[in-house]
Amino acid sequence: MKDNSLIKKITISAAVLVLLLILILSSYLLKDQDTVVGDVAGSIITTVQKPVAWAGDKMSMFFTGMLIDDGVEKKLDKLEKENERLKLELMQDRMNADQLEELKELSTSLNTMSDPSGYKLQAADIISYNDSDVLGTFTIDKGTEVGIQKNAVVVAGDGLVGKVIKTEKGFSLVSPMIDESNKIGFVYKDHDADIGLLYGDGSGALEGAFMDNKYKPEEGMALYTSGIGGVYPAGIPIGKIKEVKKAKETAETMFTVAPYVEFDGMKKVAVILK
Amino acid sequence: MRHYNLMSYKLAVPLFFIALILQTTVLNKIAIYGYAPNLLLCMVVVFSFLYQRLYGLVLGAIFGILLDLVTKPIVGIESLTFLVTFIIASALSEYFNHEKLLPDLVTGVIATVLSVGIKYLLYLLVGYTVNLSVCLESLKVLIPYNLVVIAILHLVFVRSIIRFYNDRKFQGGYWTE
Numbered sequence: 001m002k003d004n005s006l007i008k009k010i011t012i013s014a015a016v017l018v019l020l021l022i023l024i025l026s027s028y029l030l031k032d033q034d035t036v037v038g039d040v041a042g043s044i045i046t047t048v049q050k051p052v053a054w055a056g057d058k059m060s061m062f063f064t065g066m067l068i069d070d071g072v073e074k075k076l077d078k079l080e081k082e083n084e085r086l087k088l089e090l091m092q093d094r095m096n097a098d099q100l101e102e103l104k105e106l107s108t109s110l111n112t113m114s115d116p117s118g119y120k121l122q123a124a125d126i127i128s129y130n131d132s133d134v135l136g137t138f139t140i141d142k143g144t145e146v147g148i149q150k151n152a153v154v155v156a157g158d159g160l161v162g163k164v165i166k167t168e169k170g171f172s173l174v175s176p177m178i179d180e181s182n183k184i185g186f187v188y189k190d191h192d193a194d195i196g197l198l199y200g201d202g203s204g205a206l207e208g209a210f211m212d213n214k215y216k217p218e219e220g221m222a223l224y225t226s227g228i229g230g231v232y233p234a235g236i237p238i239g240k241i242k243e244v245k246k247a248k249e250t251a252e253t254m255f256t257v258a259p260y261v262e263f264d265g266m267k268k269v270a271v272i273l274k
Numbered sequence: 275m276r277h278y279n280l281m282s283y284k285l286a287v288p289l290f291f292i293a294l295i296l297q298t299t300v301l302n303k304i305a306i307y308g309y310a311p312n313l314l315l316c317m318v319v320v321f322s323f324l325y326q327r328l329y330g331l332v333l334g335a336i337f338g339i340l341l342d343l344v345t346k347p348i349v350g351i352e353s354l355t356f357l358v359t360f361i362i363a364s365a366l367s368e369y370f371n372h373e374k375l376l377p378d379l380v381t382g383v384i385a386t387v388l389s390v391g392i393k394y395l396l397y398l399l400v401g402y403t404v405n406l407s408v409c410l411e412s413l414k415v416l417i418p419y420n421l422v423v424i425a426i427l428h429l430v431f432v433r434s435i436i437r438f439y440n441d442r443k444f445q446g447g448y449w450t451e
Contacts, residue, residue, distance in 0.1 A: 006368070009328070009331070009364055012328060012331060013331060013357060013360065013361055013364075016331060016335050016357055017354075017357060019335075020335065020350045020353050020354050020357060021350075021354075023339070023349060023350040023353075024348060024349070024350035024351065024354065024396070027342075027348050027349040027350055028348055028400050031347060031348065037343075038343055038349075041340055041343050041344075042343050042344055045294070045295075045298075045340060045343070045344050046344065048295055049295060049298055049299050049344075052295050052296070052299040052300065053299040053300075056299055056300040056303055060303050127298075127299065128298035128299055128302075128344065128345065129302035129305070129310070130298070130345040130346075131301070131302045131305045131308060131309055131310035133345060133346065133393065134390060134393050134394060134397065134404050134408070134409050134412065135346070135347075135393075135397065135402065135404070136308070137345065137346070137347075139298070139344055139345060165347050166346075166347045168343075171344060173344070173345065173346070173347060179403075180403040180404060180405055180408075181402045181403045181404075199403075201405075203408065204308070264308075
């Protein structure tokens with residue numbers, strides 16, 4: 001009886017293992033395609049997640065709000081929303097200005113006029129943080145139905161957040177810029193020639209260096225996306241240089257950057273639609 | 275032989291679904307140093323030990339896939355870690371009394387380490403950059419956090435199998451006669 005049960009467990013485990021390996025392989029091969037199964041299952045789960053995430057937020061606010069007067073809390077909430085909206089508007093204006101400049105240059109060289117209307121922002125709520133996973137992704141409640149595509153850039157009022165690495169109907173998975181898989185081209189404010197590359201250091205900050213060693217990074221320097229690489233549009237605030245150091249092996253001047261965006265407790269983001 | 279099951283799929287499926295929703299929505303509110311416990315992994319450990327049926331395997335695979343669908347770029351990774359967890363728990367339950375907490379905790383430690391290790395290797399294989407030292411650092415938080423959750427779940431669910439602890443006909447979470 002016990003042997004039969006063990007054989008049954010081993011057989012089923014082996015079958016499930018084979019099925020899972022096939023699933024992982026097909027998921028990897030079809031990662032850029034929208035699947036019906038993903039759409040349906042994702043829609044069901046995110047439909048349930050939204051009210052639970054909302055209730056979780058309210059509970060969290062309730063416990064923190066016990067210390068604050070109700071009227072003050074409402075005013076703070078309203079001001080926070082207004083502040084976030086204004087920051088996003090400002091960022092969009094800055095991006096449009098950069099885009100307009102680029103398009104002007106292009107139109108001069110190509111002798112054509114392009115539409116400089118810039119980018120469109122799609123607001124989205126964060127419904128899930130995947131904190132038990134090593135990638136540290138999070139899920140937002142908007143997907144292909146509003147035109148979000150893979151590699152779409154995600155921003156918040158303070159600056160760059162990350163990019164979409166998977167999108168289905170009803171939700172998208174976002175990889176934060178501090179993830180080590182993300183490489184971001186940057187420029188130092190008002191110095192378009194001072195370009196460099198940033199990448200996540202795995203501890204919530206970014207590391208990077210200028211391409212040309214003649215530029216000296218200084219603490220407090222504000223960095224913006226350069227637009228080079230084709231993923232992140234130019235002009236999005238990234239963060240400030242926090243610490244400058246010399247790489248042990250190459251003696252190259254490296255620095256760490258503290259992102260403007262506070263990832264902890266972030267609830268709303270905006271996705272840049274092309 | 276008749277089985278009087280105290281844990282059925284009718285009960286286990288909603289429990290796993292609730293765990294899935296809580297893991298993806300509420301647990302981040304109690305994250306420590308940015309790491310939240312893996313509730314579904316803990317459920318698989320406890321269910322694989324306490325109940326001699328295939329709950330850990332079947333529900334772990336299904337809910338692992340659902341979790342992957344909404345939280346990971348590649349589907350099947352979490353299910354694979356749950357399958358490995360089930361195999362370890364099943365192997366250990368052959369040698370240890372499944373009503374005791376210690377084997378659950380031992381499995382919890384091994385499962386957490388393997389879970390992070392498997393994800394690290396699979397992400398590397400599919401082209402993501404993951405820092406090994408960060409993964410090892412995460413274990414410092416994830417292991418104790420998962421153990422606390424496993425202990426709580428064990429204390430809750432063990433009641434369903436030790437209510438008739440002294441009855442020789444009561445084995446592995448269900449009655450036999």
